[in-house]
Amino acid sequence: MNKEVIFKDLGNIRYKEAWDYQTEIFDGIVQEKMENRKREKNGEATLPTKNYLLFCEHPHVYTLGKSGKPEHLLLSDEQLQGEEIDFFKINRGGDITYHGPGQIVGYPIFDLDNFFTDIHKYLRYLEEAIILTLADYDISAGRIDGLTGVWIDFEEGKQNPRKICAMGVKASRWVTMHGFAFNVNADLNYFNNIVPCGISDKAVTSMAQELGREVPIHEVEEKLKGHLQHLFEITWSV
Template identity: 75%
Template sequence: METSSLSVLIDRSRNMNKKVEFRHLGKMRYAKAWDYQTELFDSIVQSKLENRKRTDRGENAVSTNNYLLFVEHPHVYTLGKSGKEEHLLLDQQGLEKEHVEFFKINRGGDITYHGPGQIVGYPILDLDNFFTDIHKYLRFLEEAVMLTLQDYGIKSGRIDGLTGVWIGEENDPNPRKICALGVKTSRWVTMHGLALNVNADLKYFGNIVPCGISDKAVTSMEQELGHQLDMNEVEGKLKNHLATLFEMELFENQEN
């Protein structure tokens, strides 16, 4: 019994793949990016199902792929599975007037905004390659953002019971959310992710109840520092912090 358990652990360790392909999608409409990450997500899940068949036949499993996508969306509101549609404060005519799209999607969480000046990160990882702990996964995403903000002298933290990254001193009566999180997992494969407000136009948050939280404000790095930031520079820092925390072997496919 002990020998069998040990061999399973050895086999799992042998097949863990910490290589992560980074792809920057540039500026892309939400629906296209959703389809893009779904295709990658489904391919990893399918690989895991095929691995189960291999091991049932006594064959060795093959390593599964991992991806990290960065993208910048045109103005869009997305509503998670547990969200309330009344948290969108615009009707269809209002959305058209503001030139904003709206999607109900399959991540957790409530409603949020994506738009220019915001870094949206979609880690599509097989957590069997890293650790099988969703709580730890979310905390690592938050920590990568907090370390990035620290690089710019912005002090940030967490609020008990709420996901995301917040600005404000301890016990501050008016904390400000600077990064939202919303993920989906299946068979320990992740999709969706984080949205960090860098130079985002915060007026668009006025058309929603952000993340279903009505009594807290939203902010951006530009708002906190009083000047715009270089998006490429911030992206580079965030990417490096994610790679360090997850112990990723990050590489970029120049063909994408």
């Protein structure tokens, strides 16, 4: 198992450019795994596969997962163009979501054969890293049964559950891509143009909304990286 992870902060990058970059890395890892199978059959030594973690922010964009409903986008093509918002149908799980400035968008491209081969556990670990990061700021967050992501006022009986982090992933041959969108200082008005994650009866929030102040995003990134490192037993590649 190779638990070394190459971390890259892509900064503010258009969605399509980041998606193409993810795909290039993802395809390379999958190809290496296929080559390793040939090596095994030939009695040759296999090569370790790489793992990546990408952090970035995107200009305003809506993305619709492969199981999403197009009607959950509430804007026309003309309105999208007028508001200078990109829109992409993509190959992750989940419905529609928003990415924009003030979010930490994380793309772990992990070969889960290096960690554990369990997609549900993988998603729970991503959620847990967000939950622990929020706890560092005295924000209580958790999960709602049957709904992927991280929520505020998540306990049963609470009147106003609010999603603070959306998740959607793709995996092939145990290699992951796509990931999570964590609302730190995001402008929540952009969520009014969609049915976020296809859920119409629950709200969306951010750290800034919950705390009443903006939070330095790089500070949050460092805390989040630390929790991911602990949960996945990561060694950062230098």
